[in-house]
Amino acid sequence: MDKILRGIQSIRGSISVPGDKSISHRAAMLGAIADGITEIEGFLMAEDCLSTIDCFRKMGVEIEITYENKGRIDGEEPGCEGFDSRPESAVVKIFGRGLYGLKKPDGPLCVGNSGTTIRLLSGILAGQDFETEITGDESIKKRPMGRVTWPLKLMGASIDGADGGSRAPLKIRGGRLKGIEYKLPIASAQVKSALLLAGLYAEGSTIIEEPEKSRDHTEIMMKAFGADICRESNKIRLTPVERLTARKIRVPGDISSAAFFLAAACILPDSEVIIENVGINPTRTGIIDALRLMGADIQILNERTINGEAVADIKAKSSGLKGIEVGGAIIPRIIDEIPILAVAAASARGTTVIRDAAELRVKESNRIAAMVEGLSGLGARIKETADGMEIQGTNRLKGGRVNSFGDHRIAMSLAIAALGAEGETIINDVDCVKISYPGFFDALAELNKFGD
Numbered sequence: 534m535d536k537i538l539r540g541i542q543s544i545r546g547s548i549s550v551p552g553d554k555s556i557s558h559r560a561a562m563l564g565a566i567a568d569g570i571t572e573i574e575g576f577l578m579a580e581d582c583l584s585t586i587d588c589f590r591k592m593g594v595e596i597e598i599t600y601e602n603k604g605r606i607d608g609e610e611p612g613c614e615g616f617d618s619r620p621e622s623a624v625v626k627i628f629g630r631g632l633y634g635l636k637k638p639d640g641p642l643c644v645g646n647s648g649t650t651i652r653l654l655s656g657i658l659a660g661q662d663f664e665t666e667i668t669g670d671e672s673i674k675k676r677p678m679g680r681v682t683w684p685l686k687l688m689g690a691s692i693d694g695a696d697g698g699s700r701a702p703l704k705i706r707g708g709r710l711k712g713i714e715y716k717l718p719i720a721s722a723q724v725k726s727a728l729l730l731a732g733l734y735a736e737g738s739t740i741i742e743e744p745e746k747s748r749d750h751t752e753i754m755m756k757a758f759g760a761d762i763c764r765e766s767n768k769i770r771l772t773p774v775e776r777l778t779a780r781k782i783r784v785p786g787d788i789s790s791a792a793f794f795l796a797a798a799c800i801l802p803d804s805e806v807i808i809e810n811v812g813i814n815p816t817r818t819g820i821i822d823a824l825r826l827m828g829a830d831i832q833i834l835n836e837r838t839i840n841g842e843a844v845a846d847i848k849a850k851s852s853g854l855k856g857i858e859v860g861g862a863i864i865p866r867i868i869d870e871i872p873i874l875a876v877a878a879a880s881a882r883g884t885t886v887i888r889d890a891a892e893l894r895v896k897e898s899n900r901i902a903a904m905v906e907g908l909s910g911l912g913a914r915i916k917e918t919a920d921g922m923e924i925q926g927t928n929r930l931k932g933g934r935v936n937s938f939g940d941h942r943i944a945m946s947l948a949i950a951a952l953g954a955e956g957e958t959i960i961n962d963v964d965c966v967k968i969s970y971p972g973f974f975d976a977l978a979e980l981n982k983f984g985d
């Protein structure tokens with residue numbers, strides 16, 4: 534589906550964004566291998582997290598989905614009676630089968646577009662004494678899996694896959710694993726998490742060293758489920774326990790979804806938004822730091838801690854932004870928000886240089902190439918570099934026809950760029966927003982209603 538958007542003056546209002554994708558995945562996974570019933574409030578009902586649910590159902594885990602005040606909807610694809618479309622958030626109950634209770638699925642598991650599902654689940658599958666095949670869509674089949682399969686093999690799993698085991702589909706046969714000490718070649722929370730999950734099934738401790746600190750939701754949640762896990766500077770040590778114990782989880786709003794509206798409020802004149810109940814785990818707040826460095830007026834309000842995760846309301850206002858240099862340790866903390874940062878940079882004064890971000894090339898799309906093409910199509914002066922991009926701010930972008938490359942974050946970033954552009958923009962293939970934020974365009978319309 535194509536989306537036509539016109540430049541607008543401002544956005545105003547107060548909204549909440551759907552639940553954090555990374556936390557939703559982890560809650561479902563740990564719930565499935567814990568003893569007891571894990572109740573997850575605010576679970577993100579977007580395609581990626583539904584893929585995780587589907588995989589565990591296929592391994593015998595009972596999962597019940599309830600929409601607030603609207604009764605229970607069971608089955609693989611919720612019927613959603615009484616709704617125009619599936620609500621974005623639900624209460625999900627996972628009837629845990631314990632560490633050793635998963636059963637061999639009847640056929641291959643499919644993760645759709647979800648890199649988090651395939652990588653983290655590979656860690657769990659490496660600990661099972663049955664063989665599983667795991668695959669996904671065309672984008673997943675292109676993404677690098679060797680970064681996970683290589684260390685899992687070092688732990689004792691046997692894994693085959695396309696391209697010598699470095700691409701999906703993967704065939705994973707687990708069994709007796711041994712803990713390893715492993716230095717991650719790149720800061721990747723998905724790889725770290727896969728190894729920690731495998732470590733639950735290993736003999737001896739698993740020690741992982743990260744070059745830079747990546748998101749630590751797995752560590753926080755594992756601890757809450759009773760795992761023996763601790764961090765000393767850049768090293769995380771996990772020692773197996775007999776069992777994990779189910780618990781109640783409240784998922785905060787996803788800062789990666791909030792980021793689109795924060796950037797929009799900063800670049801559009803006369804704008805002010807408050808986004809309520811957003812996770813502000815410091816491993817995820819690079820976008821706030823970067824926008825503030827650019828001169829953004831962003832305030833953190835009503836800060837609190839829920840399930841060990843920092844949560845707050847975030848207020849952003851129109852701000853005269855200026856170009857900055859971004860690279861080094863901030864990159865893992867802003868990795869998913871670099872496309873929207875590029876949009877902010879395109880309407881800032883001066884030059885923005887983004888470096889050390891070559892990982893963007895192996896996300897759902899090549900996000901460096903996709904943003905350079907998209908923003909150039911809207912009149913931005915932007916140049917691709919090997920590990921990032923250089924953007925010269927311009928007074929006002931111009932509408933045009935642009936491509937999402939089927940990547941949810943590219944579609945949403947270009948939508949915000951379109952709001953700041955003069956005239957009309959057509960973005961092709963925006964259905965992909967349902968990967969992480971099905972109601973994105975409705976939320977945008979809601980904020981615009983109180984704007985212009």
Ligand code: S3P
Binds near residue numbers: 722723726748892
């Ligand atoms: C994620 C980690 C990041 C991020 C992805 C979600 C996670 O990937 O880009 O959207 O939930 O662990 P990498 O670990 O590959 O950096």
